[in-house]
Amino acid sequence: MSKLLSPVELGDLKLANRVVMAPMTRSRATADHVPTDIMVDYYAQRASAGLIVAEGTATSAVGTGYCRTPGIYSEEQIAAWAKVTQAVHAAGGKIVLQLMHVGRVATHYNKPEGAETVAPSPVQAEIKLFTDSQGMVAPDVPRELSTAEVQSVIDEHVTAAQNARRAGFDGVELHCTSGYLPMQFMASGSNQRSDQYGGSVENRVRFPAEIISAMAQAIGAGRVGYRMRLGNPFNDIKDEDPVATAVALMKAVSHLDLAYLHMMNPHKPGLDVFELAKEHANTQLILNDSFDLSQAKAAMENGVGSAVSFGRYFIANPDLVSRFANDHVLADFDKSNVYTPGPAGYTDYPAFS
């Protein structure tokens, strides 16, 4: 049997195999950011993954910004997520929740009434966001968080992690890439602060490092992971030295005994991010981005990391693990309904037959 299909322990998470489902925003929650019953079916169908990292989920109403993405800040959301985790556990799977505060990547058209858009500094992202009511729009100009408010946002993440545990998740993953709030703090272009959360690279990584540390204290370090993609320019991120920034965050949390670092490969010539993570992160690695089966098998055999995550393959192949095990052909997904409401292109991809 290939090592890819063998069990592994990441902190307190005991995985039956090393095929992880990567977090994917699918916009199937309600307009009020509450998970729906089709999400229960979708995740249960994919429960044979060694671990599911459920889609980026808002830690507060202020942390929302996309349409129909879920949150984990209300009792209604917690109850709805509990149905998902019960179904995944009943099918023998493990599931953690990705916590995602979008910061300035937000428009009030997609947010609950009165929820502001905030960021480390009042720098508007040069992007467009989809809304159900207006089509594509510019994001809001964010309001700068005060130093005291930064502490409240950290506390919100702790509550969100505790809510995730109450909803039955096996753990949480902090989204530290793709231009969302942690990365807005880490990158020199979007962080122009002069307090202890801005300026030097050690100061810029302080926000995600304090969140990770506080969540580890609250729910146990062995149930906390974080995700990075070094130098990711997505959502208008500019950073003067992405390698130094990534290493600074790894070092700042390396003493915590975390479950894992979910490391995405930016495929930059001359840069081996997995080696970099091994050198500085002091935790097990879930590897990601554009792996196929043979590359994933080789990475496991060669000890590059402890598991490999797959995103796009899981959209159209709910039984990906069994298809890998049996060398079955993989189905392609329909790009037209990746983010549309309803079950089409979501729960209607069949298992191999």
Ligand SMILES: Cc1cc2nc3c(=O)[nH]c(=O)nc-3n(C[C@H](O)[C@H](O)[C@H](O)COP(=O)(O)O)c2cc1C
């Ligand atoms: C539809 C879609 C939604 C995604 N949403 C998220 C997300 O919520 N959080 C995140 O960290 N990455 C997200 N990603 C990135 C994936 O987790 C993954 O890194 C990417 O698809 C590359 O892996 P792959 O080559 O196996 O598809 C998304 C990707 C896709 C295709």
